[in-house]
Amino acid sequence: MPHTAHALDTQAQTMVATAASSAPSVLNAQPWSFVTTPALVEVYAEPGSASIPTPSAARDVRLSCGAAVFNIRVALARLGRGARVSVLPDPENPLLVARVEVTGDAPDPDLDALYPWVADRRTNRFPFRDRALPAGVLALLHDAAAREGATLRLLDGEPEYQRILTLIRKATLVEEEPVREDRAARISDGAAPASIPVGNLGPVPRAAGPDVPPVRDLAEGLDLPGRGAAAFEPRPDLAVLETPGDDPAAWIAAGQALQRLLLEATGHGVAASFANQPLEDPDLREDVSSSAAHYGHPQMVLRLGYPRVRPPATPRRPLAEVHRRVEE
Ligand SMILES: Cc1cc2nc3c(=O)[nH]c(=O)nc-3n(C[C@H](O)[C@H](O)[C@H](O)COP(=O)(O)O)c2cc1C
Structure with missing residues (x-):
């Protein structure tokens, strides 16, 4: 042809x-x-x-x-x-x-x-600056998700913010051992091609009083030398990416929406990491979506902010x- x-x-x-x-x-x-x-x-x-x-x-x-x-x-x-x-x-x-x-x-x-x-986008598991995102930037990210048929639900009300934080913490506690072990096996100290290098994990979150920051420590429970510990920003912007449906086509749409908003974020100097642990447990995932202002099925939980450190690719x-x- x-x-x-x-x-x-x-x-x-x-x-x-x-x-x-x-x-x-x-x-x-x-x-x-x-x-x-x-x-x-x-x-x-x-x-x-x-x-x-x-x-x-x-x-x-x-x-x-x-x-x-x-x-x-x-x-x-x-x-x-x-x-x-x-x-x-x-x-x-x-x-x-x-x-x-x-x-x-x-x-x-x-x-x-x-x-x-x-090529510039990174998942950033390091502490962010203690500075909320301006409304204009949040609107832009919301629009990016909307253009792919998804909703970026910003957790801007205190009760809802605290409720999701509680679910994130609860999910970490109920996680099953094989899941934790599988994750540990995917963390590498070198540059194994389908793993997460220690240098991308970010520091161990240092608890500020009773509050554990909403950052996911993918290596929780592992003793990895050279990681260090750090205090994280006390109140990062958190958002849930949601879709009206919850079937394979909806998940693919959610992935496109996720990437569109992450690229927009990167272009505006905004970094993201994810706290998806409550979405990996069917009951807790149900809890994430059961709120008054509920748009759809939760697909990703995002922590957004201005970075202090640029992690390696x-x-x-x-x-x-x-x-x-x-x-x-
Ligand atoms: C569906 C999905 C779920 C993810 N869940 C998490 C998560 O819960 N915590 C986290 O730190 N990163 C999470 N990530 C980020 C990946 O670990 C990351 O994309 C991967 O390590 C590649 O690194 P990069 O994003 O910097 O290119 C997730 C990514 C995707 C697409």
Whole structure:
């Protein structure tokens, strides 16, 4: 078949796959693979590479893949291409998360503008500055999620803020041992490609009186040399990303919304980490959503703020492991 003017050459396909694999993923498992041709990009869920023993594993894999789909849209816009996305296009193959067709339509300038932040974004588990985000910035992040069909519910009322904090703490207490052990095995002191290096964990949160900060210590209970301890900002902005539905398509939408708002945040100097532990337990997840001002199903709990430290990039699996190029 003759290639059209907007076909992707080898270099462009590599650029798109590299952007896709820069997406955040649950415990950096990178539970995905990408197939590219000059005319399209396919994203497959690879649950085997995650195999995280939590009830939320299937959801977390789709969220991660959704974030990768968003990066593909951004990379295509940077390449001057349009994109037509079909989510779960093949009922016979539920692991095919999305097919992104490259089109000759004008690229979306809003997506193109986000491209520089694809490589810059980091999950930041270090203390933030003790400074609330301005309303204008919060509105922008809310809008980013809304454009992907999700709601960023800011926990700005004191009772709701405290209620979610309590659920975060409770979740840490009820977590089962195999889950904790699996996480420990995913923390590395080197640069193992599908792990979280100790240098990305942030310091051990130092309790300020009775209040444990709402920062997730992924290495809780592990004695890792050289991590240090630090006091965290006393009251970070917390928000819950929610979707109207709660099926695989909704999780993929949530992943796209997550990545859109994280890239916007990065561009505005705002960092994020996650406190998802109550969403990994079905009962506690139910509790997160059962509030008066309830928009939908909770998908991510975010801690947002202005960073003090820029963490290093977390390693990625070699591109050849996750990307296959197919000539049409
Ligand atoms: C669905 C999902 C759930 C996550 N949950 C947590 C979490 O609860 N705590 C946390 O610190 N990071 C969490 N992360 C962040 C990942 O650990 C992070 O994306 C990964 O280690 C890669 O690092 P990077 O985001 O800096 O590229 C989550 C990411 C995704 C996509």
